[in-house]
Amino acid sequence: MAERPGPLVLIGxxxxxxxxxxxxxxxxxxxxRIEIDAGWVAQLRRQPxxxxxxxxxxxxxxxxVLPSLRRAYLMAVRERLTSAHGxxxxxxxxxxxxARAAIDMVERAGDxxxxxxxxxxxxxxxxxLRAAVRAALSRALVVxxxxxxEPAAAVAILAGRLAAQGRPVSAARLAEYVEHPSNRALADATLHTGTCTIAEVAAQLVALAAELRASGRTGPCGRSG
Structure with a gap:
C-alpha cells in the first residue's frame, strides 16, 4: 500500500x-484515518x-457544533436557506x-x-459538483x-446491520444510497464484502489496490470484487 499514489478513499x-x-x-x-463526517461541519461553516x-x-x-447537535444544526440551516431563497x-x-468541504479535506490528506x-x-x-469532487479524488484510489x-439484497443486509447497531434507516432511504449513480461515478472499483470479517475485507482491499495500481486503474468502477 505504501506505493499507492494518493489516499485510499472508502465510500458507500x-x-x-x-x-x-x-x-x-x-x-x-x-x-x-480521516473521517469526513467528523470534520465536515467545521468546513461547512466556512462557506459564506x-x-x-x-x-x-x-x-x-x-x-x-457538538456531534449531538449536528443534525439539528443542518436542519436549521436548510430551513433558513429554504425560507430565504427557496x-x-x-x-x-x-x-x-x-462538496467544497469534502474536496478540501481530500486535498489535504496525505498519500x-x-x-x-x-x-x-x-x-x-x-x-x-459531482465532477468537481471526482476531480479532487483523481489522486486517490476510491473503493x-x-x-x-443485488440492490434489494444489499438493502436488506444494511437495514439489518443498522437496526442491530441501534441506528435504523428506512429501506427506501437505503435504496437511494445503494442505487444512486453518484457512488459508481466516483468509484474506481466496487468491493462486495459479503459475510467477510473486517480483517478479511481489509486484506481484499490490499490485494485490490495492488491490482489496480499494476493495471493503471481503468477508471470508475474498474472492477467489482
Missing part, C-alpha cells in the same frame, strides 16, 4: 463498514452561504458547501491516509463498499 451507504474497515486499514498501513444563516444558538462556546437554491447551497468518506458525502445530485451486487 450507511452500514457498509466504511468506518470499521478504515480503522483496520489504518492499523495495517500506519496511515492516518451557510454562515449567513447559521443558527448561532447551536454553536458551542468553543466555536464548534428549496432549489437551498439544496444547491448545501450540496455545494458539502498514505485512509479516508472514510461518510455515506452522504459521495452523493451529489448536481453533476458539476465503493457494498454487501452484495
Amino acid at each position: 451507504p450507511p452500514g457498509a463498514g466504511k468506518t470499521s474497515v478504515a480503522d483496520e486499514m489504518s492499523k495495517r498501513t500506519c496511515g492516518a 452561504a451557510i454562515a449567513a444563516v447559521e443558527p448561532v444558538a447551536l454553536v458551542g462556546p468553543d466555536g464548534d 428549496e432549489a437554491t437551498a439544496a444547491r447551497a448545501l450540496e455545494q458547501a458539502k 498514505d491516509a485512509i479516508v472514510d468518506f461518510g455515506a452522504g458525502h459521495s452523493i451529489y445530485e448536481h453533476l458539476d 465503493l463498499l457494498l454487501p452484495c451486487a
Whole structure:
C-alpha cells in the first residue's frame, strides 16, 4: 500500500463498514484515518452561504457544533436557506458547501491516509459538483463498499446491520444510497464484502489496490470484487 499514489478513499451507504474497515486499514498501513463526517461541519461553516444563516444558538462556546447537535444544526440551516431563497437554491447551497468541504479535506490528506468518506458525502445530485469532487479524488484510489451486487439484497443486509447497531434507516432511504449513480461515478472499483470479517475485507482491499495500481486503474468502477 505504501506505493499507492494518493489516499485510499472508502465510500458507500450507511452500514457498509466504511468506518470499521478504515480503522483496520489504518492499523495495517500506519496511515492516518480521516473521517469526513467528523470534520465536515467545521468546513461547512466556512462557506459564506451557510454562515449567513447559521443558527448561532447551536454553536458551542468553543466555536464548534457538538456531534449531538449536528443534525439539528443542518436542519436549521436548510430551513433558513429554504425560507430565504427557496428549496432549489437551498439544496444547491448545501450540496455545494458539502462538496467544497469534502474536496478540501481530500486535498489535504496525505498519500498514505485512509479516508472514510461518510455515506452522504459521495452523493451529489448536481453533476458539476459531482465532477468537481471526482476531480479532487483523481489522486486517490476510491473503493465503493457494498454487501452484495443485488440492490434489494444489499438493502436488506444494511437495514439489518443498522437496526442491530441501534441506528435504523428506512429501506427506501437505503435504496437511494445503494442505487444512486453518484457512488459508481466516483468509484474506481466496487468491493462486495459479503459475510467477510473486517480483517478479511481489509486484506481484499490490499490485494485490490495492488491490482489496480499494476493495471493503471481503468477508471470508475474498474472492477467489482
